[in-house]
Amino acid sequence: MSEDTTPEIVLALEIDDPALADRLATLLGSVAGLRLAAAGETAAATVVARDPRVMPEDIALTQRELDVLALMAEGASNKMIARRLDISVHTVKFHVGSLLDKLDATGRTDAVAHAARRGVIEL
Amino acid sequence: MSEDTTPEIVLALEIDDPALADRLATLLGSVAGLRLAAAGETAAATVVARDPRVMPEDIALTQRELDVLALMAEGASNKMIARRLDISVHTVKFHVGSLLDKLDATGRTDAVAHAARRGVIEL
DNA sequence: CAGTTTCCTGGCCATCCGGCCAGTTTCGCA
DNA sequence: TGCGAAACTGGCCGGATGGCCAGGAAACTG
Numbered sequence: 001m002s003e004d005t006t007p008e009i010v011l012a013l014e015i016d017d018p019a020l021a022d023r024l025a026t027l028l029g030s031v032a033g034l035r036l037a038a039a040g041e042t043a044a045a046t047v048v049a050r051d052p053r054v055m056p057e058d059i060a061l062t063q064r065e066l067d068v069l070a071l072m073a074e075g076a077s078n079k080m081i082a083r084r085l086d087i088s089v090h091t092v093k094f095h096v097g098s099l100l101d102k103l104d105a106t107g108r109t110d111a112v113a114h115a116a117r118r119g120v121i122e123l
Numbered sequence: 124m125s126e127d128t129t130p131e132i133v134l135a136l137e138i139d140d141p142a143l144a145d146r147l148a149t150l151l152g153s154v155a156g157l158r159l160a161a162a163g164e165t166a167a168a169t170v171v172a173r174d175p176r177v178m179p180e181d182i183a184l185t186q187r188e189l190d191v192l193a194l195m196a197e198g199a200s201n202k203m204i205a206r207r208l209d210i211s212v213h214t215v216k217f218h219v220g221s222l223l224d225k226l227d228a229t230g231r232t233d234a235v236a237h238a239a240r241r242g243v244i245e246l
Numbered sequence: 247c248a249g250t251t252t253c254c255t256g257g258c259c260a261t262c263c264g265g266c267c268a269g270t271t272t273c274g275c276a
Numbered sequence: 277t278g279c280g281a282a283a284c285t286g287g288c289c290g291g292a293t294g295g296c297c298a299g300g301a302a303a304c305t306g
Contacts, residue, residue, distance in 0.1 A: 009146060015168060023132060024168065027156050034150055045147065045172035062252065075233025076201060077292065084267090091254050093294065100294080108293080109232040110198020116239065116246050122245070123239050185282065200262070214284050216264070223264080230292090231263080 008035040012043035014120055059102055059120060066120075068095040073112045073121050131158040135166035139173055182225055182243060189243075191218040196235045196244050 005090060011034060015021035029036055035044040061069065062083075071100045078096065082089045096108060103120075105111035117120045134157060138144035147170060152159055160166040184192065187208075194204045201215045208215070219231060224241075228234035238244045 003164060009143070009150070011170070015244075020132070020167060022194050027132070027154055031150055031154055033146075045170050047134070047168050047170050049168035064253065072232060073236055075229050075236060078294095079292080087253085088255055090256060094254075097294070107200065109195060109235055110135070112232055113196055113198060113235060113239075113246055116236075123236055187283065201264095202262085210283085212287055213286060217284075220264070 005060060008033055009045065010035050010037045010041065010043045012037040012041075012046040013080065014046055014048045043077060061099070061120065065095050065099055065102070068092060069099055069111070069115055069121055072096070072099075072108050073115070073123065131157050131210045132168065133160045133164060133166045134140055135160040135164075135169040137169055143172060182241065184222070184225060184243065188218050188222055188225070191215060192222055192234070192238055192244055195219070195222075196239070196246065209219050 011028060013021055013025060013036065014030075015024060025036060028034055028047075067085055068081055071084060076084070078089050078092045081092045085092070096111075097103070099111050099115075101106070103111045104116045105114050112121070116123045134149075134151060136144055136148060136159065138147060148159060151157055151170075184232045190208055191204055194207060199207070201212050201219065205212045219234075222228070222234050222238075223230070226234045226237045228237050235244070239246045
Protein backbone atom coordinates (compact mmCIF):
# COMPACT_ATOMS: atom_id res chain seq x y z
CA MET A 1 0.00 0.00 0.00
CA SER A 2 1.26 3.44 0.87
CA GLU A 3 0.20 4.93 -2.44
CA ASP A 4 -0.13 8.63 -1.98
CA THR A 5 -2.63 8.28 -4.80
CA THR A 6 -5.25 7.15 -2.32
CA PRO A 7 -7.56 10.13 -1.97
CA GLU A 8 -8.95 11.25 1.32
CA ILE A 9 -12.41 10.01 2.11
CA VAL A 10 -14.76 12.95 2.29
CA LEU A 11 -17.34 12.61 5.03
CA ALA A 12 -20.44 14.68 5.51
CA LEU A 13 -22.19 15.07 8.85
CA GLU A 14 -25.94 15.07 9.31
CA ILE A 15 -26.41 15.00 13.03
CA ASP A 16 -29.40 16.46 14.78
CA ASP A 17 -27.81 16.54 18.18
CA PRO A 18 -25.38 19.50 18.28
CA ALA A 19 -23.27 18.00 21.04
CA LEU A 20 -22.82 14.73 19.24
CA ALA A 21 -22.13 16.56 16.00
CA ASP A 22 -19.41 18.56 17.68
CA ARG A 23 -17.73 15.54 19.24
CA LEU A 24 -17.83 13.67 15.96
CA ALA A 25 -16.48 16.60 14.02
CA THR A 26 -13.58 16.90 16.44
CA LEU A 27 -12.81 13.21 16.39
CA LEU A 28 -13.14 12.73 12.66
CA GLY A 29 -11.42 15.94 11.74
CA SER A 30 -8.14 14.69 13.09
CA VAL A 31 -8.11 11.34 11.35
CA ALA A 32 -5.52 10.97 8.62
CA GLY A 33 -7.07 9.88 5.36
CA LEU A 34 -10.36 11.43 6.31
CA ARG A 35 -11.73 14.85 5.65
CA LEU A 36 -15.00 16.50 6.54
CA ALA A 37 -16.97 17.83 3.64
CA ALA A 38 -17.19 21.53 3.07
CA ALA A 39 -20.61 23.09 2.70
CA GLY A 40 -22.28 21.78 -0.42
CA GLU A 41 -19.44 19.45 -1.21
CA THR A 42 -20.27 15.97 -2.42
CA ALA A 43 -19.24 13.44 0.18
CA ALA A 44 -18.29 9.81 -0.29
CA ALA A 45 -20.27 8.91 2.78
CA THR A 46 -22.49 10.63 5.30
CA VAL A 47 -22.64 10.23 9.04
CA VAL A 48 -26.27 10.42 10.08
CA ALA A 49 -27.95 10.46 13.44
CA ARG A 50 -31.57 11.46 13.30
CA ASP A 51 -33.40 12.68 16.30
CA PRO A 52 -35.08 9.60 17.74
CA ARG A 53 -37.76 11.65 19.48
CA VAL A 54 -39.80 11.25 16.33
CA MET A 55 -40.41 7.57 17.01
CA PRO A 56 -41.30 7.04 20.66
CA GLU A 57 -42.26 3.40 20.36
CA ASP A 58 -43.05 1.45 17.29
CA ILE A 59 -46.62 2.17 16.44
CA ALA A 60 -48.60 -0.94 17.19
CA LEU A 61 -49.30 -2.37 13.77
CA THR A 62 -50.62 -5.86 13.31
CA GLN A 63 -48.85 -8.28 11.02
CA ARG A 64 -51.57 -7.93 8.44
CA GLU A 65 -51.33 -4.16 8.52
CA LEU A 66 -47.60 -4.42 7.95
CA ASP A 67 -48.25 -6.69 4.97
CA VAL A 68 -50.66 -4.19 3.48
CA LEU A 69 -48.38 -1.27 4.28
CA ALA A 70 -45.44 -2.88 2.53
CA LEU A 71 -47.45 -3.42 -0.62
CA MET A 72 -48.82 0.11 -0.44
CA ALA A 73 -45.27 1.38 -0.39
CA GLU A 74 -44.71 -0.53 -3.61
CA GLY A 75 -47.46 1.50 -5.16
CA ALA A 76 -49.88 -1.41 -5.31
CA SER A 77 -53.58 -0.67 -5.62
CA ASN A 78 -56.12 -2.18 -3.26
CA LYS A 79 -57.01 -4.66 -5.93
CA MET A 80 -53.38 -5.75 -6.37
CA ILE A 81 -52.90 -6.02 -2.61
CA ALA A 82 -56.02 -8.15 -2.37
CA ARG A 83 -54.70 -10.49 -5.02
CA ARG A 84 -51.25 -10.77 -3.49
CA LEU A 85 -52.48 -11.40 0.03
CA ASP A 86 -55.33 -13.51 -1.28
CA ILE A 87 -57.98 -11.56 0.57
CA SER A 88 -60.90 -9.47 -0.65
CA VAL A 89 -60.65 -5.83 -1.64
CA HIS A 90 -62.97 -5.02 1.21
CA THR A 91 -60.54 -6.47 3.68
CA VAL A 92 -57.72 -4.53 2.13
CA LYS A 93 -59.72 -1.34 2.52
CA PHE A 94 -60.35 -2.29 6.10
CA HIS A 95 -56.65 -2.62 6.85
CA VAL A 96 -55.84 0.51 4.91
CA GLY A 97 -58.38 2.34 7.01
CA SER A 98 -56.74 1.09 10.19
CA LEU A 99 -53.36 2.18 8.87
CA LEU A 100 -54.58 5.66 8.04
CA ASP A 101 -55.95 5.86 11.54
CA LYS A 102 -52.88 4.56 13.35
CA LEU A 103 -50.42 6.50 11.25
CA ASP A 104 -52.49 9.64 11.48
CA ALA A 105 -52.51 9.94 7.72
CA THR A 106 -55.05 11.45 5.37
CA GLY A 107 -54.45 9.04 2.49
CA ARG A 108 -52.34 6.13 1.43
CA THR A 109 -49.57 8.33 0.12
CA ASP A 110 -49.42 10.16 3.41
CA ALA A 111 -49.49 6.85 5.26
CA VAL A 112 -46.49 5.53 3.38
CA ALA A 113 -44.61 8.77 3.91
CA HIS A 114 -45.32 8.75 7.64
CA ALA A 115 -44.37 5.11 7.97
CA ALA A 116 -41.12 5.69 6.13
CA ARG A 117 -40.30 8.70 8.27
CA ARG A 118 -40.78 6.67 11.43
CA GLY A 119 -38.79 3.78 10.13
CA VAL A 120 -41.77 1.46 10.21
CA ILE A 121 -40.94 0.59 6.63
CA GLU A 122 -37.86 0.88 4.53
CA LEU A 123 -38.33 2.67 1.27
CA MET B 124 -10.65 17.06 30.05
CA SER B 125 -9.45 13.53 30.44
CA GLU B 126 -12.64 12.31 32.02
CA ASP B 127 -12.80 8.62 31.47
CA THR B 128 -16.50 9.17 31.97
CA THR B 129 -16.91 10.26 28.36
CA PRO B 130 -18.41 7.26 26.60
CA GLU B 131 -17.20 6.13 23.25
CA ILE B 132 -19.34 7.05 20.30
CA VAL B 133 -20.68 3.93 18.68
CA LEU B 134 -20.73 4.13 14.91
CA ALA B 135 -22.51 1.81 12.52
CA LEU B 136 -21.47 1.37 8.90
CA GLU B 137 -23.89 1.05 6.01
CA ILE B 138 -21.72 1.22 2.95
CA ASP B 139 -22.62 -0.42 -0.32
CA ASP B 140 -19.10 -0.26 -1.73
CA PRO B 141 -17.03 -2.99 -0.04
CA ALA B 142 -13.73 -1.23 -0.70
CA LEU B 143 -14.94 2.01 0.81
CA ALA B 144 -16.46 0.14 3.72
CA ASP B 145 -13.15 -1.56 4.40
CA ARG B 146 -11.15 1.65 4.28
CA LEU B 147 -13.60 3.40 6.56
CA ALA B 148 -13.68 0.52 9.00
CA THR B 149 -9.89 0.58 9.20
CA LEU B 150 -9.70 4.33 9.61
CA LEU B 151 -12.50 4.65 12.12
CA GLY B 152 -11.59 1.56 14.06
CA SER B 153 -8.40 3.12 15.27
CA VAL B 154 -9.83 6.41 16.44
CA ALA B 155 -9.80 6.94 20.17
CA GLY B 156 -13.24 7.82 21.49
CA LEU B 157 -14.86 6.00 18.62
CA ARG B 158 -16.00 2.45 18.32
CA LEU B 159 -17.66 0.55 15.52
CA ALA B 160 -20.95 -1.06 16.38
CA ALA B 161 -21.15 -4.79 16.78
CA ALA B 162 -23.74 -6.67 14.80
CA GLY B 163 -27.19 -5.65 15.91
CA GLU B 164 -25.86 -3.08 18.33
CA THR B 165 -27.60 0.26 18.52
CA ALA B 166 -25.33 2.99 17.22
CA ALA B 167 -25.29 6.65 18.07
CA ALA B 168 -24.74 7.48 14.42
CA THR B 169 -24.50 5.65 11.13
CA VAL B 170 -22.10 6.17 8.27
CA VAL B 171 -24.03 5.68 5.06
CA ALA B 172 -22.95 5.62 1.45
CA ARG B 173 -25.58 4.32 -0.89
CA ASP B 174 -24.68 3.07 -4.28
CA PRO B 175 -25.08 6.08 -6.53
CA ARG B 176 -25.64 3.94 -9.60
CA VAL B 177 -29.31 4.05 -8.70
CA MET B 178 -29.48 7.73 -9.55
CA PRO B 179 -27.46 8.45 -12.69
CA GLU B 180 -28.50 12.04 -13.07
CA ASP B 181 -31.27 13.80 -11.31
CA ILE B 182 -34.39 13.08 -13.22
CA ALA B 183 -35.25 16.18 -15.18
CA LEU B 184 -38.10 17.63 -13.18
CA THR B 185 -39.33 21.15 -13.73
CA GLN B 186 -39.67 23.54 -10.84
CA ARG B 187 -43.42 23.20 -10.89
CA GLU B 188 -43.22 19.44 -10.85
CA LEU B 189 -40.98 19.63 -7.81
CA ASP B 190 -43.52 21.89 -6.13
CA VAL B 191 -46.28 19.42 -6.79
CA LEU B 192 -44.13 16.48 -5.78
CA ALA B 193 -43.26 18.04 -2.45
CA LEU B 194 -46.91 18.59 -1.63
CA MET B 195 -47.77 15.09 -2.78
CA ALA B 196 -45.23 13.77 -0.29
CA GLU B 197 -47.11 15.66 2.40
CA GLY B 198 -50.16 13.66 1.52
CA ALA B 199 -51.94 16.59 -0.05
CA SER B 200 -54.79 15.90 -2.45
CA ASN B 201 -54.90 17.44 -5.89
CA LYS B 202 -57.40 19.96 -4.59
CA MET B 203 -55.12 20.96 -1.72
CA ILE B 204 -52.15 21.26 -4.03
CA ALA B 205 -54.18 23.41 -6.37
CA ARG B 206 -55.10 25.75 -3.54
CA ARG B 207 -51.57 25.96 -2.18
CA LEU B 208 -49.98 26.64 -5.54
CA ASP B 209 -52.92 28.81 -6.58
CA ILE B 210 -53.53 26.90 -9.79
CA SER B 211 -56.44 24.81 -11.00
CA VAL B 212 -56.96 21.15 -10.20
CA HIS B 213 -56.58 20.41 -13.87
CA THR B 214 -53.10 21.85 -13.88
CA VAL B 215 -52.21 19.84 -10.82
CA LYS B 216 -53.36 16.69 -12.55
CA PHE B 217 -51.30 17.70 -15.53
CA HIS B 218 -48.15 17.95 -13.44
CA VAL B 219 -48.96 14.80 -11.53
CA GLY B 220 -49.32 13.02 -14.83
CA SER B 221 -45.90 14.23 -15.91
CA LEU B 222 -44.44 13.10 -12.61
CA LEU B 223 -45.93 9.63 -12.89
CA ASP B 224 -44.44 9.46 -16.33
CA LYS B 225 -40.97 10.71 -15.45
CA LEU B 226 -40.73 8.74 -12.24
CA ASP B 227 -42.07 5.64 -13.90
CA ALA B 228 -44.73 5.32 -11.24
CA THR B 229 -48.20 3.83 -11.38
CA GLY B 230 -49.77 6.22 -8.90
CA ARG B 231 -49.00 9.11 -6.61
CA THR B 232 -47.97 6.86 -3.74
CA ASP B 233 -45.57 5.04 -6.00
CA ALA B 234 -44.29 8.35 -7.33
CA VAL B 235 -43.46 9.65 -3.87
CA ALA B 236 -41.78 6.37 -2.95
CA HIS B 237 -39.67 6.41 -6.10
CA ALA B 238 -38.72 10.04 -5.64
CA ALA B 239 -37.72 9.42 -2.05
CA ARG B 240 -35.66 6.41 -3.00
CA ARG B 241 -33.75 8.45 -5.56
CA GLY B 242 -33.24 11.32 -3.21
CA VAL B 243 -35.29 13.67 -5.35
CA ILE B 244 -37.22 14.54 -2.24
CA GLU B 245 -36.52 14.24 1.44
CA LEU B 246 -39.17 12.45 3.40
C1' DC C 247 -67.23 -19.97 29.39
C1' DA C 248 -67.21 -14.89 28.26
C1' DG C 249 -64.66 -11.20 26.49
C1' DT C 250 -61.06 -9.25 23.57
C1' DT C 251 -58.29 -8.96 19.57
C1' DT C 252 -57.30 -9.91 14.95
C1' DC C 253 -58.66 -11.00 10.62
C1' DC C 254 -61.95 -11.41 7.33
C1' DT C 255 -66.24 -10.14 4.17
C1' DG C 256 -70.18 -7.59 2.21
C1' DG C 257 -72.87 -3.35 0.46
C1' DC C 258 -73.42 1.57 -0.38
C1' DC C 259 -71.76 5.95 -1.86
C1' DA C 260 -69.33 10.50 -2.25
C1' DT C 261 -65.14 11.74 -3.60
C1' DC C 262 -60.66 11.41 -5.69
C1' DC C 263 -57.55 9.92 -9.18
C1' DG C 264 -55.55 9.43 -13.55
C1' DG C 265 -55.92 9.21 -18.60
C1' DC C 266 -57.87 11.05 -22.67
C1' DC C 267 -59.12 14.86 -25.62
C1' DA C 268 -58.55 19.81 -26.63
C1' DG C 269 -56.91 24.61 -26.10
C1' DT C 270 -54.09 29.21 -24.42
C1' DT C 271 -50.12 32.00 -22.85
C1' DT C 272 -45.36 33.02 -21.90
C1' DC C 273 -40.77 32.41 -22.29
C1' DG C 274 -36.14 31.63 -24.21
C1' DC C 275 -33.49 30.10 -27.94
C1' DA C 276 -32.18 29.42 -32.71
C1' DT D 277 -39.41 35.75 -36.31
C1' DG D 278 -40.72 31.30 -35.75
C1' DC D 279 -40.39 27.16 -32.94
C1' DG D 280 -40.49 24.35 -28.91
C1' DA D 281 -40.77 23.80 -23.90
C1' DA D 282 -43.14 24.91 -19.84
C1' DA D 283 -47.08 26.23 -17.54
C1' DC D 284 -51.71 26.59 -17.40
C1' DT D 285 -57.00 25.50 -18.13
C1' DG D 286 -61.12 22.91 -19.51
C1' DG D 287 -64.37 18.71 -20.21
C1' DC D 288 -65.23 13.91 -19.93
C1' DC D 289 -65.16 9.38 -17.81
C1' DG D 290 -63.91 4.77 -15.92
C1' DG D 291 -61.90 3.15 -12.12
C1' DA D 292 -59.74 3.64 -7.47
C1' DT D 293 -60.15 5.28 -2.94
C1' DG D 294 -61.88 5.90 1.66
C1' DG D 295 -65.75 6.31 5.02
C1' DC D 296 -69.81 4.38 6.73
C1' DC D 297 -72.82 0.64 7.95
C1' DA D 298 -73.30 -4.28 9.11
C1' DG D 299 -71.69 -8.91 10.15
C1' DG D 300 -68.79 -13.71 11.07
C1' DA D 301 -64.79 -16.90 12.35
C1' DA D 302 -60.61 -18.02 14.92
C1' DA D 303 -57.36 -17.49 18.66
C1' DC D 304 -55.90 -16.03 23.00
C1' DT D 305 -56.90 -14.76 27.90
C1' DG D 306 -59.05 -14.07 32.30
